[in-house]
Each structure stands twice: as structure tokens, then as C-alpha cells.
Amino acid sequence: MNRGLTTEHEAESGRWLAEVCELGAMQHGETEPQAILNAVSFALGALADKIERGEATDEELALVLAD
Template identity: 40%
Template structure:
């Protein structure tokens, strides 16, 4: 699974990263890398929750 992550710098200097595929999944960091790592971890938690609740379907290729 590939996730699209967008990172922008806020006016206060912090970075915000957002996973486009999961609305509302975003994280702040003091650096681009920190924001990136935090949003990846959050996306994995959201994905795990969706899997546990049967919300994710898969297709066989």
C-alpha cells in the first residue's frame, strides 16, 4: 500500500504532514522528518484499527 503524504511548513515554523488517503490523519513536527515519521506512525495505527474492524477490503491480483 502506498500512501500519499503532503508536508507544509506553518507560519510558526513547525511542519505539518497529512496522509491524503486518510482524511484527518495529520501530525506536526519541528522538522520535516519528524512530521513525516509521526504521520506515518499515525497512519499505521489508523490502518490497524480499520483492519481490526473489517473496514479494509483487499483485492487479489
């Protein structure tokens, strides 16, 4: 599900920002790997909630259901 995963180092705070672009999830972390894990965890949780409420779009479902 690594589609458009980007990271950015914030010079001022020294933290990393990771974004799972297609799911609109952005999260900070002290390190780059931690920021990525935070963003992926957040994205998965949000998507799980959307699916449960029947609110996931076809594009979002395709991210996890596609072969």
C-alpha cells in the same frame, strides 16, 4: 505506501504539518522528517485498528495488500 504524502511549513508556529492524504492522517512535527514519521505512524495505527475491526475499505486494504 507513499501515496500523496505532503508536507507544509507553518510560518507562524515554525512547525511542519505532514499529511498522508489517502488515509486522512495529518500530524505536526518540529521538523519535516519528524512530522512525516508522526503522520505515517498515526496512519498505520489507525489503519491497523480499522482492519482489526473489519472496517477498512477496499481502497485502504489495497494500500497495504497490493503487489
